[in-house]
Amino acid sequence: MIDLSKYVSAGDGVWWGQGGAEPEPLVNALLEQVDDIGPIRAFCGLTWNDRLSSDLPDSVPDGLTVLSYGGLGELRRLSRHGLLDVVPCHYSALPRMFERGLLPCDVGLLQVSAPDADGVVSLGIGVEYVADALKYTRTLVAEVNQRMPRTKGSPGLPLSAFAAVVETDRPLREAPIREPDAVDRAVAENVAGLIEDGDTLQLGVGSLPNAVLESLTGHTDLGFHTGMVTDGVVALVEKGVATGARKEIDPGVVVTGAALGSTQLYDRLPDYPIEFRPASYTHAPAVLSQLGSLVSINSAIEVDLLGQVGAELRRGVHIGAVGGQVDFSRAASLTGARSVIALRSEIGGESTINARLRGGVVTTARVDVDAVVTEYGVALLTGCTVAERARRLIAVAAPAHREALMRTLVELS
Structure with a gap:
């Protein structure tokens, strides 16, 4: 497990990607280590990571404050227990809020593709607010997942952009969708x-x-x-x-x-x-x-x-x-x-x-x-x-x- 205390300090604000692009190994490491690091504010969007809500309220460490733009996926369970702080906003406002420091952006945790021959990785299936937030983030830590596809439309990042990486080869989370009736x-x-x-x-x-x-x-x-x-x-x-x-x-x-x-x-x-x-x-x-x-x-x-x-x-x-x-x-x-x-x-x-x-x-x-x-x-x-x-x-x-x-x-x- 990566030691995040080298990159995250008490009082820092952390964000991470959402949905299938969530860097779950890094998020889970943060959940394990946050009480030793100190109080942290974290921003995330849609999450299917049940590690965050499997044993509420104990699954959310005392030192972690969770913020989001809504109660999507497992976050609705946090909301029921009073453990979610919602920042109501238009999605279009997120880039400016990161730019102005209104959302946590000291450290960013993201999941990326394997590097190409030039050492450049793709943001894969989760470009959205991640691409905007990383421009204003002091420290980036990445999960380099061999199964994250390289997608078109946005510039990649050199491996040198990351303070640390962990390498994985795991399936991306699938959307838990009910069949239409x-x-x-x-x-x-x-x-x-x-x-x-x-x-x-x-x-x-x-x-x-x-x-x-x-x-x-x-x-x-x-x-x-x-x-x-x-x-x-x-x-x-x-x-x-x-x-x-x-x-x-x-x-x-x-x-x-x-x-x-x-x-x-x-x-x-x-x-x-x-x-x-x-x-x-x-x-x-x-x-x-x-x-x-x-x-x-x-x-x-x-x-x-x-x-x-x-x-x-x-x-x-x-x-x-x-x-x-x-x-x-x-x-x-x-x-x-x-x-x-x-x-x-x-x-x-x-x-x-x-x-x-x-x-x-x-x-x-x-x-x-x-x-x-x-x-x-x-x-x-x-x-x-x-x-x-x-x-x-x-x-x-x-x-x-x-x-x-x-x-x-x-x-x-």
Whole structure:
């Protein structure tokens, strides 16, 4: 095990990569050693590393404060135990926050590919905020994983950039995705009806986005400019559906910051026209405003009768994030083609369309949402009055909840 005390000091701020790009051996070493090193603040995004949450609250050392932009993956378990500090922000704001020292950036832990003949490594499947953060980070420590693919789109790093490296040969974490069910597929079919040939899409990760991708096989010349790619995106590339031929910028190329999916996806990434760019490009308003064909498709925990979206909290626990939802929704609504929020009408028997947001926090403003889609239909909201928006949202709510929502609407009017 690497001795991180040579590179990390008490009071330091540490960040590490997320998802399949998380340098788990380095993170686990930090968890083992942090109490001996001293108090440390650490920033991470999505994590599937159960070492961080396997025996809560004891699995989080007393000397470690964990920060994130949301409660994704195992971090939601930390949130339930009051062990997660969330920094609410747009994903596009992360680069500037690192630049200004507002996020921990004394030491960066990252996972990279094996070096090429010139000794240069690739950031692989996790470019995103890592590429922006490393520019402002004093000390970099890397896991050089023989199985991390070399990806295109961003400059590599010389081995000399790292204060220390550990070499591994381990599979990358696969995304734990549930197969879409009949409800997911019904929502997806309604979403697919809103997408035109030649549109440029942004989607998230999960069973519902996967179902949307599966429903698009009849389209042509779709493009992708998105925060992450999955197996479903690559499947559309293979079928000739996603050509990117009509994209206003980066034509013919899938632009992303990260890949989250299967080992097969990771292994074959170099074979596809996919370019990995930093968050300062993928989510930048100046970049997104050039995509007049942009359709953003985002999920949510709930939507209220004004059309406001909650995608962060449920019963006081962070289970989501602002992430890139607002970056893409606003761009798609203002300068792109359409901003879509897609969700199941019920979760656990509770309506996801409510008079007021139960989570108490607005993630995406009502003016940045063009359409809300459930398995019961599409509520087109742009240009509608407040009352008409509410009526259209009630019409796509689960039937068992519509009467109560109508009574609420009458009381509010």
